[in-house]
Amino acid sequence: xxxxxxxxxxxxxxxxxxxxxxxxxxxxxxxxxxxxxxxxxxxxxxxxxxxxxxxxxxxxxxxxxxxxxxxxxxxxxxxxxxxxxxxxxxxxxxxxxxxxxxxxxxxxxxxxxxxxxxxxxxxxxxxxxxxxxxxxxxxxxxxxxxxxxxxxxxxxxxxxxxxxxxxxxxxxxxxxxxxxxxxxxxxxxxxxxxxxxxxxxxxxxxxxxxx
Numbered sequence: 260x261x262x263x264x265x266x267x268x269x270x271x272x273x274x275x276x277x278x279x280x281x282x283x284x285x286x287x288x289x290x291x292x293x294x295x296x297x298x299x300x301x302x303x304x305x306x307x308x309x310x311x312x313x314x315x316x317x318x319x320x321x322x323x324x325x326x327x328x329x330x331x332x333x334x335x336x337x338x339x340x341x342x343x344x345x346x347x348x349x350x351x352x353x354x355x356x357x358x359x360x361x362x363x364x365x366x367x368x369x370x371x372x373x374x375x376x377x378x379x380x381x382x383x384x385x386x387x388x389x390x391x392x393x394x395x396x397x398x399x400x401x402x403x404x405x406x407x408x409x410x411x412x413x414x415x416x417x418x419x420x421x422x423x424x425x426x427x428x429x430x431x432x433x434x435x436x437x438x439x440x441x442x443x444x445x446x447x448x449x450x451x452x453x454x455x456x457x458x459x460x461x462x463x464x465x466x467x468x469x470x
Contacts, residue, residue, distance in 0.1 A: 260277055260280070261277070261278045261280070261283045261284060261376075261379045261380070262275045262276065262277055262278065263275065263276055263278050263379065263382075263384045263385055263386050264385050264386070265385075265386045265387070265388075266385060266386070266387045266388070266406070266407060267387070267388050268387065268388045268389065268390050268391065268403070269403065269406075270402065270403040270404075270405070270406030270407055271406070273388075276386045278379055278384065278386075279462070279465075279466050279470060281372075281466065281469075281470035282372055282375050282376075282465060282466065282469060282470055283372075283375050283376050283379040283384070284376060285369060285372035285373050285375070285376045286376075287369060287373060290373045293366065293369065293370055293373065294370050294373055294374065294446060294450070296366070297362060297366055297367055297370035297446055298370070298446060298447045298450070300360040300361075300362045301362065301445060301446070301447050302447065303358045303359070303360050304358065304359050304360060304362075306358040308355055308356040308357055308358045309355055310353055310355070311352070311353055311354055311355050312349045312352030312353045313348055313349060313352060314348040314349060314350075314352040315340040315341060315342060315347060315348030316340075316348065317348060318340050318346065318347060318348045320338065320339040320340040320346065320347070321338060321339060321340075322338045322340070323338060324336075324337060324338060325337070325338065325339060367445075367446075368469060370446040371444060371445065371446045371449070371469060372469070373446065374446040374449040374450050375449060375455075377450070378449060378450075378455045383453060383454050383455060384454075384455045384457065385407060385454065385455070385456045385457070386457055386458075386459060386462060387403075387407075387456055387457070387458055387459070388458070388459055389458050389459055389460050390403070390419070390423070390426045390429075390458060391423065391425075391426070392423070392425040392426055392429055393425065394425055395424075395425050395428035395429045396425075396429050397429055397430075397432050397433065399429060400429040400430045400433060401433060404430075404433065404436065407454070407456060408453075408454050411434065411435070412435065413435070413453040413454055414435045414436075414437070414451065414452045414453045414454070415435065415436045415437070415452060415453065415454045415455075415456055416437050416438070416439065416448055416449060416451075416452035416454070416455050416456070417430055417436060417437070417438040417439075417456045417458075418438070418439055418440075418441050418444065418455065418456065418457040418458065418461045418462075418465070419438060419440065419441065419458050419460070419461050420440065420441055420458065420460045420461050420464050421440035421441070421442075422460075437452065440461075441457075441460075441461035441462070441464035441465045441468070442464055442465075442468045444465070444469075
């Protein structure tokens with residue numbers, strides 16, 4: 260059984276709550292290798308791969324030979340688009356590349372659970388009663404975080420159900436705080452954060468989607 264500290268919406272401790280075993284007690288034969296593989300594929304999928312350089316076939320310029328092959332006393336030369344001339348094409352230019360790698364669903368799901376388990380075992384998972392702001396308020400969000408995280412340098416991942424836009428916008432401008440929906444979590448962002456703060460409604464959504 261894994262427990263986490265529970266906070267009120269104002270940031271006061273109200274007790275502890277038992278975390279769902281289906282998400283926070285995952286096991287694997289080699290968890291570090293699995294997490295490494297899934298995170299590498301995830302980061303590769305973030306790359307756009309749109310960089311490109313023009314080779315001599317793509318640059319503008321005539322294909323006519325600049326001057327005759329023999330009789331001028333100069334070195335023989337081809338057209339103006341050659342790679343040794345200014346404005347010419349680039350030798351071995353970079354072409355667009357697709358970095359996408361398919362992540363098997365079972366591996367991605369298990370990696371997520373392993374990341375959650377690691378955070379829970381380290382005591383870095385906190386449950387908070389559903390936050391509710393009438394309008395976006397960075398001041399109220401900072402007041403809440405000051406009671407939850409030890410220092411402002413601790414990176415926090417706030418997990419919500421994503422339905423309350425005022426709550427999401429309240430935490431947007433705070434340094435080292437990121438937010439995500441409960442149904443869109445990845446192992447990488449969980450491990451990247453120091454503290455994992457989950458609202459009660461988000462926790463229920465996580466159980467529905469990932470358990």
